[in-house]
Amino acid sequence: VEDHDLKITAGYGDRYVIARGGLGFCSYFGKVFHKKISLEPLAIYDRIDLTYNIKTLPIIICFSGVTHESGVVHEKLRRCYLNGDPIIIKGYQNLAEISWKSRFALMRHDWKQLGDYFKENTAIMNNLMRHVGFLHGIGLFNNILIRLIEYNSDVFAAKLTGAGGGGSIFALVKPDRIDAVLLSWKEELNKIITNEEYYLSLFPEYPLEARDRLKNAQFFKIKIVPGVKKL
Template identity: 25%
Template sequence: MTNLEAEDDEVLAGAGADLMQRKKTGKIIRKAHARVGLLGNPSDGYYGKTISFSLKNFAATVTLTPSETLRIVPHPEHDPSEFPSLRDLVGWTGTAGYYGGVRLLLAACKRFHDYCAEHSIDIPDDSNFTLSYDTDIPRQAGLSGSSAIVCAALSCLFEHYAVNDKIPIAERPSLALSVEEELGITAGLQDRVIQVYGGLVYMDFDRDVMTRIGGGIYEPMDPGLLPPHMYVVYSHNPEESGKVHSNLRRRWIAGETSVVDDLNQVASFAEQGRTALKNGDTQLLAALIDRNFDYRRKLFGDAVLGCLNIKMVEVVRSVGAASKFTGSGGAVLAFCPEGSSQSAKLKEACAKEGFECVPAIVAPSLVTASLDGSE
C-alpha cells in the first residue's frame, strides 16, 4: 500500500467515525488543510494560472454541535479577551493582529445564509448550533490559515443543513472567498480552491471564464505526481506583515507593460510545471520554482517581501535546493531534486538559522470535479 492509499483509507475511516458520531450526538467535525502554492502565484489575482497542493501537516478544525441557541465560541488562544497586563495586550496585537477566528465564523454563517437566499435554497430558521474551532496552522506563515477556518466552517454548515447536493463544488471556492471579502480582506481564489478540492490542483483563472461563471477552470491532478524531498520552511517569529504595501495592482490596472509581461510569465510557470509533473521532469520543476520566486522579487521588491522571508529562501538555496514562497510570505517551499543527501544539508542549514523545516505531506484529493461543478 502506498502512502497516498494509506491516507485515502484514513480519510474514509475518519468519515465513517464522523458519521457514527453525528448519528449519536448530531456533532459535525470538518477539517481544511493548509496549502502550498507550488507555481504561478501571485498570478492568481491577475487572471493567471497556478498549481497548489493541500498540506496535510497543518489544518483548521471546525466543530458544529446542535444547540438551543446559535453560539460562536471564541478560541482560548486565538481569540483572547483577557491579558495579564497592558504590555501583554500590546505584544499580542503586535504579532497576531486584532482579530482571531470568531469573525471568520460569523462571516461564514452570514454569507452561507445569503448564498442560500440568493439561490432559493430553503434552510430552517430553528436549526441552531454552536460553532467552535481549533487550528495548528502557523500564524502569518502564508499557509492560508484564515481561509482554512472558513472552508471548514462552510463544510459543517453544508452538512448540518443537508445542502451538499445543492451547492456545486466549483462554486464553493467563490463562496469561501466572499466570506473574507465580507470582512474587507483582500484575497484570491487559489487558496479556497485547493482547500475545497484537496490534493493537487492546476487552476486557470482565465479572464473570460472568470467573467462568465465567477470562477476559474480547476483541474485536479494526481498528488502522486509530486516528487519526494519537498519541505516547508518557516519561522516561529515571522515578520510583522503589512508594514510596506505593494503598488503592483495599481500598476497592473494601469497596464504597465513590464508588470503585465512579468505576471504573464509567472502564470506560464504553472503551465510549464503541469507538463514537468506529468513528465517526471524534476530538474525543470526545480528551475521553475526558483524562477517563480525571482519574478516575485522583481515584481514586489525586497521591502515588501521582507528580510526574514528573503533569508529563508537564501538559506534553502545555499544547499542548492529550489525555493519560493508558499504564498505571500511567512513560509517557503524547499525542493531538493538531488535527494536525501541534499535534504540532510537543508535540515542542518535551517536548524542553524532557527527555522523549522518539515517534510511536505500532501493531503489526498477530496473531489473530482469538472468546470460545471459536477462530481
C-alpha cells in the same frame, strides 16, 4: 466575502486548493475582478496528482516563524495590475507562461526542470515586489531561507509558498535526499543564528537582528491529501 466584506485581498488558490485538495493545476482566467457567480468564468481545477500518478512530492517546507498579513502584499500588487502597470502586467504574463510549462515538467516527474521554473518564478516575484515598493522583494526572511539552501547540490530550487499568515519557503529536492536536505537546512539556519561572522559573510546587506526573528522557524515534510470532506 473576502474582498467586499472582510476587505482582505487573497488569491483564488487559498480557496480552491483547500476545498478540492490534492495536487491541483488551477486556471482563474477571466476572474480578476472577483465578480458574482455567472458574471465571470468558473475556475478550472485539475487534480493532476491523480492524472499523472504523482503519489508524493520531494518537497520540504520551512515556516519562518515570522507572521504578517499577506493581504497587504496582494492588495498592492493587485492595484498596480488593475491600473495597467506595464512592468506588473508583463511580469504576470511571464508567470503564466511558467505555470503552464511547469505542468509538463510535473507530467514527466522532471524535478530538475520544475526547479528551473521555480527559480524563474522567484526572480520575477522579487523584481515585481521591489517594483511596487517592498525593499526586500518577497521578504527579508524568505530570501534568507532560500539562499541558505538553494546552493545545496541536492536541491533543485527553493521558492516562496505564499502562505497567508506569514512567510513559508519550500525546497524541491532529490527524492532520495529529503531527510539529508532537511537536516542541512536546519543546521545552516542554526549556524547563522549562533554565528554572527558566518551570518555577515552570507548576508552583509541584511540587518543582524533578522537572525533573532528566525529562531522559531519550523520544518515540515509534506504529503498529498484530499480536500474538505463532504458534510
